[in-house]
Amino acid sequence: MNIAEEIRNFQAESISAEGAAKLAEAARRARMWAVVATSAAKSGHPAGALSSMDIYMTLLGAANVSPELADSPERDRIVVSHGHTSAGFYAALAEYGFFDAKEMAANFRRTGSPYQGHVERDVPGVDWGTGNLGQGLSAGVGFALAARARGSKARTWVVMGDGEQVKGQIAEARRITVKEKLTSLTALVDWNDIQISGHLGDVMPVDLRALWAADGWKIIECCGHDYAELYKAMKTAAASEVPTVILCHTVMGKGVSFMEGIPDYHGKPASGDKLETALMELGGSMEIFNAALEARKGPLPKGRSVKHEPASLDTGTPHTYTKDDKKDNRGAFGKALAEVGELNYKKEGATPVLVFDCDLAGSVKVDSFAKVCPDNFVEAGIQEHTTATAAGAASAAGVVAVWADFGVFGSDEVYNQQRLNDINRAGIKTVLTHSGLDVGEDGMTHQCIDYVGLFRNTFGWRVVVPADPNQTDRATRWMLTQPGNICLAMGRSVLPVVLKEDGTPFFGGDYEFRDGAIDVLRDGTDVTILTMGHLAGRAVEAAEALAKDGVSAKVLHCATPLSMDTEKLFELVGDMPLLTAEDHHAETGIGAIAALAFARAGKAVKIKNLGVTRYGCSGPSPEVLAEMGLCAEGIAAAAKELLND
Template sequence: MNYSTLIFDETKINELQTKIKTEIITMTTIAKSGHPGSSISSMNIFLAAFLVSMKEQNIITPEDALLIKNNPFTDRFIISHGHTSPAWYSMLGNLGLLQDYDYLTTLRVIGSKYTGHLEQNTPFVDWSTGSLGQGLSAATAKAFYLKNNDSNRKVFAFMGDGEQAKGQIGEARRFINKFNLTNLISIIDYNGIQINGEIEDIMPSNIADDWKSAGFKVLDVNATDWLDLVKAITYAYHDNNSNYLLLVKTVSGEGVSFMENNNKYVSGVLSNIESQKAFSEIGATMELSDLDKQRIEKKQIATARSHWPTWREFYHKQEWEKETEFYNVNDIVPRRQGYGDSIKSMLKENDAKLFIVDCDLAPAFTISDLSSSNNFIQSGIQEHHAVTFSGSLSREDLTVFISSFGRFILAEPYNQHLLNALNKTNLKTFFSHVGFAGEDGPTHHFTSFISLIRSIPDSHLLIPADANQVKHIVRYVANNKGNYFISLGRVPTKILSDTQGNPLFGEKYIFQEGTTDVLKEGKDGTIVTYGSLTNRAIEAADKMKDLNFDIGVVSVSSPYKINDDFWEKTSSKKVVIYEEHDVETGLGNILSLELQKRGYTYSLMGVKGIYPSGFYDDILDMSGLSVNNLVENIKMVITNNV
């Protein structure tokens, strides 16, 4: 197969279109699930863009195309409306780019690599999609990366028209315009139909005007005119001075009379009888009964495989040096400052590999002086876009940090973090304003972050006790793969000391995820805490000493990974878990069952309900989390009066 001649051979293209359309109907009918109408309307767009890309990259054969797998500086494809996967699978199969045709019989089978929505195990797919509205943001990261590396390669962002109602697409458009990402070609399948009916009836919008107002040139194209479609894509490909949207007019279910513009088939499949009628109309033949039998046989094989490797990944383990500068004992330092200072020292070491994404809160994280740096990416108050962009960028062999307030960067874009997890990103999310946010009040208090992050697959949560430990943790997460969430709090904390009066988390300290840190030794009982409350826990232990009780304090910086040393460091078996978190879903919830099994006497101190704005200590007093409240709880535990 020769891609360079195929693209201009309309006879062969017509044959290929019929074959793809036939296979879309076949695989969705056999699966009894899928989106045949949408897949048919997108197939010409996919085929034209892919062949233009191959032509412009001088890729002639399937063998040549598959060689680009390990090269990051090639054209990229993001299919935001991932439910059109049948069209992509069939296109790849008929262009000689798949090792099998199992997509016909294993579409949407559990364990099959031919999933209902496109995932990164599929060749030429650079982002797993399905949650509409996020694909354009993921594509901006690929375009940013290529442009930052002076590559002339392009990124294609394919979208449906229904998802244009999503606010995140507006965020991404503004970002594209701001950073002049003219290497990104946005293409919308404009068929005017979505699941519940016509777009104009469901949520009217003027798509062209929305994009024009964001600085885009809009090209109106008809998908049924093959050469015109190829010409428009090629034109946008070669213009490096403008941002383009191709608004491609298509017909849902085009070529099959009863499917055309019928919202029933946007997400509804054909019966076997309807399929045969459709095949007759498009001039194709396909026997479904044999394929039905094959699906049953191949389902057993596919089910045995629960995960397929990604198409390509460019991550390499970073090797950042150990931190060497630390704050002095008893200094009052916001943990956010530890974050900012660490970033600045890291940029001096290797500014080519580190990028910092901000959401209009640079002063809060002491990084305002980085705003003129090429490594600083100001995304504005657009957290949904920022999280997807940052996650996508983190898969490009870079260290990527993002920072904002807890509710803004965690609760609002929760689904974006879930999609990052699916895409196995390596994002490091730093957040403040967890627990009580003081005078900022209940819209900023965030007392459920432990449980929320815990529900994100494969996530790591780290909660440093002071700004020195922050410095160690910043380097640690930069050197390790995966999605890390680091809580920095709002309240400044005192730099902790060891028994010799040196910084507890100084130069000799080595952070190990899962290790419990002893802040104060004690044999009569132990306060288990983390983050902003560590200083108050130590204060309570000191008060207990005046009452002739020897109380220890330990900090759990890794609540999802608690090593066995925790039990050694709480061997008195009398414990108060003291946290600025919802009492039913925080650290106490994680530890309670094991505490019971091991015969501990314990008390859980945490947040119950919603609290107003006010000074931090006043809110602690109102919520029953003051130092005096803690002292009383310790007394009850060590006297077995719980």
Template sequence: MNFQDIDFNIAKLFAKSCRLSALQAVVNANSGHPGGSFSSLDFLSVLYLSRLIHSNEKIVVSNGHISPAVYAVLAELKLEDKQDFIENFRQSGSKFEGHVNRFVNGCFYSTGPLGSGVAAALGMALAEKYFKTNKKVFAVLGDGECQEGIVYEMGHFANKYNLDNFVCLVDYNKVQLSDSLKKTMPIDLEANFKAMGFEVLTCNGHDHQEILNIYQTADKSTKPTVVLMQTIMGKGSKVMQLDGENYQATWHGKSPSPQAAQEDFEFLKLSDSQKSELANHINQLDIKINSQVDFPSKINVGENRVYTKDDLLDCRTAYGNALKDLGELNPEILALTADLSGSVKTNILQKSKPNQHFEVGIAEQFMVAAAGGLSLAGAIPFASTFGVFMTSRARGQARLNDINETNVKMVSTHCGLSLGEDGPTHQALDDFASMESLFNTTVIEPADPNQTDHVIRYIAKTKGNFYVRLGRHKYPVLTDKNQNPIFSGSYLFDPLTPTCVQKGDKLTVLTLGSTSFEAQQACLNYSDQVELLITPTLDSAKSKEVLDSLKKTKNLLIIQDHNSGAGLATFLAPYLLENSIVIENFKSLGVEKYQLSGKQKDLYALNQIDKEGISKQIDLILGKL
């Protein structure tokens, strides 16, 4: 797919008409970002007309606040209703959100938090390469956006994998929200992109001929490419352009008054003949843009592995094994890791299918954003690092994927005190809390290697974002009275169903993850009295099984290798109150402050989440009855 010649007269009318509707929408909403919308509309118009309308290639507008420009282009191309956009932009109930919304036709990724969109776009470019589609991916960035660190993580990855199908367009208007770029944060864009290994091109971002030429040059580049589009904020507006020329930030994020805008409305209006010329042209186009995502549906999950009672292994190895199986069966399954492949066990897949494993370097933010992009381009990415990095360093990107309803499998290892000796900076004790409040991400913590195997295969085939929490240390597989593995044989993982490991009528013990083994050992001495339920997800804590148990016992002990004041306890407690479940004794066992370094065993004992500590709590509660 090449850039095609365009009728520059049409492009001029197109850009002008887009400026009009963008401004009408902003003025109508009395809110929005007209300045950058106007500075980017020339190079956007040329890009769409010369290429995107024919190629159906992906574009991510990473500086999502220029949504008026994006929506205006898509409306001009009749992918969306122009009147709807103008009237309802930024109004309650409209999909024409303040920042670019993936659920508008022609938008490939919802953006807003700066830097994350371009990282997602690079994930898409990687997918196009991987699937050998021969397609390019385009990203638009603000110049100020290049101050976000994730942009550099992105750039280094583009260079490492030489993603020459990736073209960034920087709207280099030299003005950001507060002030000029120079006063706010002067950075040398050319030097920075060159240092990352990009081909750096420069262009007058308002000269359509020059823009098309530079696109054709960029098209031939054998490296990832950035075009610094020299633009003027508010270009083409009688009200805004002068301030833009003087690097004033006046119109970055503010609407002109309806009165002031009137002059522009007149100036930007096409004559009737121009209107029909443009309309005729657009009507004749065979526009191929389609941003609908078809997530892979036919995933072969293979056969569950079975770990027996004599196996002593960590859940992360069970994850690595399952991932290898899945990867071998499904080319869509890809693994990403941030310099921890041996620790998070994606190296097992890496060994078997090196082309399905991507090392992003120490760049967790980029990893999670790129996974979002990969997932919207047909891959099923498993992104892995330690829990603390996934849910703190990369939380912004996980949240943006959450909003984008992507299909990312975040599998974290070394969570909780199971981490061992690395100390508090590496102890994910707050990762449930970080992730459980995201509306579209399911949080899971499997209890042993067998359940891990089930969970990994389940999330591979199930559309959506998942956060899977795994510990680091090894322990035996969970078995029933007959020494058979509990999470094997006829076991089927379901995120809403807990597993009752022991029946009892006085106290319900609820746990998940690596405290399950400790809890089981503790509960054994209280058969018939203590009911032990393992809830692999926070959601399954609200299941009928748990409620029925609680109605019977009226006493609840929660155990988790996590901040005791968050996670399972806080997820369940409001629900119990809301449903008037009477609880006579309630105790949440977990970790109450940062712990120093130490062996997992010592740390569990210190925090009373080992067999002995749990037994003590059970005694305390039973003693009260």
């Protein structure tokens, strides 16, 4: 009998003595490899890995996971929130055949190796990369919501540390889990009462039972080193009609005498005589360790390739708004989203579209989607940190996940969560409304003037800043079918439709949205004005005013500043002076991107960056923008200054 044969998918009523013995033997080997790995790397968290080991071994045996199912959409998903126990989880995965334990131990924390210091998706069997504590339960919420939207019976398991339980994001996730009745999600807490700085009660006292009970969770307590108790608790939780947390009483450093109950070994590997003692107690030897050191000099192993599954959606027919329509970009987004949602709602073969809201549905215009696709709408309340992570995880689990929020909440407030979505190669579609100074009377605290710069600091995010309702409609439909993380950003105000010189909508009709494209809104020969977002219309007004003064201005608009076609930009600008204009921080938006592109290409062009240079005023948006010089008159004046410099 292999170590998982009798308990897989909780088929046995209880674990047999033979089964428990097999788990214990496998856990002994895994503990040995975890110690070898951290000591070979001369860094890591061995004691926590040993503490959680019996939880990992039981869970990997009982859940619907295996090497064959590692990439199956119908697998159970396991999130390791305390990602610093990576050596333990990797070693446990190796015991179940996901990869070779010797390979992992020899290459743990080695530069270029997939077996990184905190759990990462490059390792088969790891469903979400963690390490920033407090994130795991939120990711579990996303996985559970995605499974429900897909009609899957897959379960989600989140293993957590006890020290992280004081973090507020976990409280957010607990509440959403109960509110959404996510009974397919089970949390397990490794309660060893030790964190880096000492015992929990000395660092930050917390009543674990009361925290979970207050939010409506069922609580089970068990010995985290007793396989019969662990299996019984997991099986009970899997059948529970309310979300369940299993508080697992464990011993830090379990299995190595000098590590047990000692805070120092939370983050300190064994070495010298201590290492020899640890390996001997775990049934290993220094020969095994020395072999790992030798193998560490060899070729690097390859991790798995994490791929984005393309969405299958009917995106419908774009609308064309005319010059007589009074529409804001957020309204165009909301209408397009609702139409695509309704076209695909519970349709056979269509990828589910899951929309998240943080108490702003009417303002961010996802209320129409909620009406036509009620089962795929998640109202998370004012809990942005968990929502950012949950939507990111959901996007990696077979749904199109859309989260709409005000700019300051969806980017500035949750930058770390969005950064982790980038690291995890998720595919969240974050829609920012009320961005820039176009938040009007709300004033400084709500002026999201740095979103391009923030997402520019990542390596996979794309940003879309549409010019008017027509481009917004098309960008929304395009975004929903694209892989990867995408931010769609817009302001608050009603906008005029950008028109061609013949008076027809520039972005209407058969206009097709393309990533990186630069649109020539007006041609000119004296100066080029490059814009992003709603300043496109103002730039066209400025060009018309300049023409009356004998200045010929070319107006360009790029809705995707991070992927702008710079070669096309060089061609369009030529040797003309370049004025950039944006409702964004002047030093971190499209102007900075364009200036750096010219500098890197060794091209000498006069450039002036017009944008937000300080926090703006509180007042009607047109007045706030004009006060910063971001109006048609201000753009025209800046163009003249550039020409006269």
